[in-house]
Amino acid sequence: MKKIIITIDGYSSCGKSTLAKQLARQLDYVYIDSGAMYRAITFYFIQNQVSWSDPAAVKEALQNIHLEFEYDETNEGQASIYLNGENVEHLIRDMLVAEKVSEVAAVKEVREFAVAQQQQMGEKKGIVMDGRDIGTTVFPKAELKIFMTADTAIRVERRFKELYAKNKSITIQEVKENLELRDYIDSNREISPLRKAADAIILDNSQLSMEEQLQLALQWVEDAM
Numbered sequence: 015m016k017k018i019i020i021t022i023d024g025y026s027s028c029g030k031s032t033l034a035k036q037l038a039r040q041l042d043y044v045y046i047d048s049g050a051m052y053r054a055i056t057f058y059f060i061q062n063q064v065s066w067s068d069p070a071a072v073k074e075a076l077q078n079i080h081l082e083f084e085y086d087e088t089n090e091g092q093a094s095i096y097l098n099g100e101n102v103e104h105l106i107r108d109m110l111v112a113e114k115v116s117e118v119a120a121v122k123e124v125r126e127f128a129v130a131q132q133q134q135m136g137e138k139k140g141i142v143m144d145g146r147d148i149g150t151t152v153f154p155k156a157e158l159k160i161f162m163t164a165d166t167a168i169r170v171e172r173r174f175k176e177l178y179a180k181n182k183s184i185t186i187q188e189v190k191e192n193l194e195l196r197d198y199i200d201s202n203r204e205i206s207p208l209r210k211a212a213d214a215i216i217l218d219n220s221q222l223s224m225e226e227q228l229q230l231a232l233q234w235v236e237d238a239m
């Protein structure tokens with residue numbers, strides 16, 4: 015059967031990764047969380063005190079960063095990102111990383127580094143990748159592009175629940191401010207800002223169940239074949 019590239023872009027905490035994972039499972043495609051790559055790079059920069067406003071320091075640091083995804087077949091194919099051989103999947107979800115990731119992701123050298131690897135991952139097609147610039151920059155010729163949105167209040171609540179489960183000291187205000195700040199920086203940066211590709215289909219999932227979203231997306235996949 016023909017394999018295609020599916021891109022899912024949108025604002026923070028719209029449920030992009032949940033839909034992307036489900037789609038990949040149904041279609042037996044590879045799922046790539048491009049945000050995890052920016053988060054892992056940010057984590058490395060924080061840990062190693064790399065100043066991301068210094069292009070030379072960024073270039074040098076990137077040479078020491080090796081990213082890889084692994085999939086746990088015993089756990090619904092759950093993806094984990096490895097940074098230089100270490101599983102950092104949980105560490106990169108920390109608020110400390112969330113607070114800085116959009117600044118780091120706006121750096122030209124960082125984007126070039128991540129985008130080149132993302133494009134390589136899609137060479138054989140059969141991939142679902144979610145992020146902010148996947149339909150516009152990484153795979154502008156993708157067969158199916160989805161742009162997800164949801165009401166801000168719903169997005170804040172979803173992310174708060176996720177983070178609160180791990181850290182009881184987090185407040186809803188903190189989460190709201192972080193989402194709004196990231197959306198602002200992501201939409202206004204110079205390189206590859208968050209935009210809906212002209213040929214992307216909008217999916218507002220504020221009032222949709224996971225199953226409804228999946229069925230819609232599967233129909234679009236069929237249409238794109």
Ligand code: C5P
Nearest residue numbers: 048049050052115116119145146147196
């Ligand atoms: O998807 P997630 O919220 O984990 O992404 C974290 C951050 O990584 C985003 O807020 C954005 O700054 C950056 N990002 C990006 N381009 C992508 C994916 C994520 O700039 N394709």
